[in-house]
């Protein structure tokens with residue numbers, strides 16, 4: 190969704206801001222803009238569409254200035270248009286503001302401002318911020334922003350410059366991420382470290398209801414009550430090259446191919462083969478309560494939710510804990526009774542998904558304990574949970590999540606194994622699990638080695654308008670994730686179903702034009718999956734089976750087979766999802782879709 194990047198320093202701001210915006214493109218947006226101050230005037234440009242449109246608009250116009258703010262917008266209030274793109278200005282064209290989040294009381298504020306004679310130029314909620322800051326400004330820009338924070342309700346990560354306050358940017362946050370970046374050439378602020386990682390690895394996380402003032406030499410943080418805050422500097426582990434394509438045509442494909450390493454990274458230093466027990470340093474603070482826990486609720490959205498669904502089956506297999514999985518967006522509307530010592534596990538790549546954040550806040554209110562499995566270090570969910578485990582998977586740029594899914598499955602398995610080994614799981618089962626986990630990176634490589642074969646299957650079916658994905662037990666969520674991937678990147682309609690439910694509806698759709706992807710590895714669900722496949726074949730539906738290596742029987746039945754190596758039943762999803770990711774990728778590629786930035790989707794959904 191919306192992205193923010195700001196710079197004040199010794200270098201020209203324009204190229205730094207445009208490059209920063211490009212690094213944020215993956216978040217999904219519909220328009221972009223920037224404002225650069227040179228100490229006297231402000232250069233101000235906005236454009237509908239991609240960053241290249243903004244560049245085209247700026248053309249050869251010379252923009253000098255070492256202080257600037259820039260934004261990518263994902264429309265919430267007002268259509269995507271140049272008029273609604275950020276920055277927004279006050280009437281006297283002194284204040285320039287960019288904003289992520291939603292100002293909930295903007296209608297009331299707008300009406301009051303209009304009564305005072307303010308004329309609005311856009312339909313956005315953000316524009317009220319520009320007018321309010323202008324009205325609250327006397328001499329001190331930070332104080333004007335602080336007063337404005339007291340007047341607005343809702344969420345914001347915002348950045349402001351003032352034409353008459355040279356060399357200074359004020360930023361503030363409530364509910365939307367903002368990170369400061371420090372370098373010897375100046376200071377940055379961004380909604381996402383990837384916008385600054387080419388320039389610095391030293392960051393400071395701003396927390397809710399805090400403001401910061403940045404100048405070329407210095408930065409200072411204070412609260413909404415004007416209390417000065419000292420915050421330690423952190424070093425981010427992401428490297429600039431992590432956010433580059435390195436020869437791949439798309440980030441999605443690059444990230445699919447990174448999975449041997451990201452699954453390995455999720456286990457690195459966390460396995461104790463001899464004892465059959467993983468070590469998870471991040472949960473030590475809650476371990477005494479967690480090991481007694483008998484009730485877990487996993488909350489997440491999108492692909493992370495499907496990882497949670499697999500997690501539920503894995504916990505049931507390995508532990509004595511009762512596990513529920515809930516969509517974060519629905520969680521708050523349930524009337525859940527948590528038994529004492531219930532743990533909530535929030536799964537989130539970004540650590541900023543608004544519904545997941547809201548769900549953990551609600552769970553905390555009800556007395557639950559909070560764990561996070563998060564990729565982005567220092568993100569809101571990472572900070573608001575008591576303890577947790579990081580994915581250490583590097584930035585995921587493709588909007589459709591791939592490598593984080595398998596990383597989440599790996600970490601959920603480690604957590605279940607750890608709990609299980611303190612409950613009823615034997616040493617033999619623990620040792621067997623760790624041995625199988627260690628084999629996964631090599632096995633993922635062997636699935637990836639079939640990319641050309643999978644591409645050929647995609648070529649055969651990409652023009653089908655509807656697809657069905659079927660699986661049972663551990664692989665039922667993989668059917669849903671496979672369908673989601675295909676929808677997200679190729680815009681082909683697809684349904685993911687529990688294979689047992691096929692007879693209650695989807696079977697009516699089966700015909701020679703509708704391919705079914707059947708997840709049928711050799712496990713205790715195999716025979717039932719075979720029956721489902723036969724039901725489809727007898728209605729002349731094409732079937733692509735994802736099956737265990739060497740399964741000759743299934744080859745006789747189906748049209749196409751993608752083989753995955755044999756592993757433990759509860760680890761099959763980590764291998765079985767990879768052909769689904771590749772099928773989605775190649776179908777989208779044949780259809781010439783904008784694979785890394787599918788229409789209407791956003792990487793990090795920061796509105797509820």
Ligand code: G6P
Pocket residue numbers: 490491492493536537538539540541542545588589590790791792793794
């Ligand atoms: C968006 C993304 C998905 C992601 C979901 C949850 O919809 O496009 O890829 O799975 O948000 O995001 P999270 O960061 O919480 O895992």
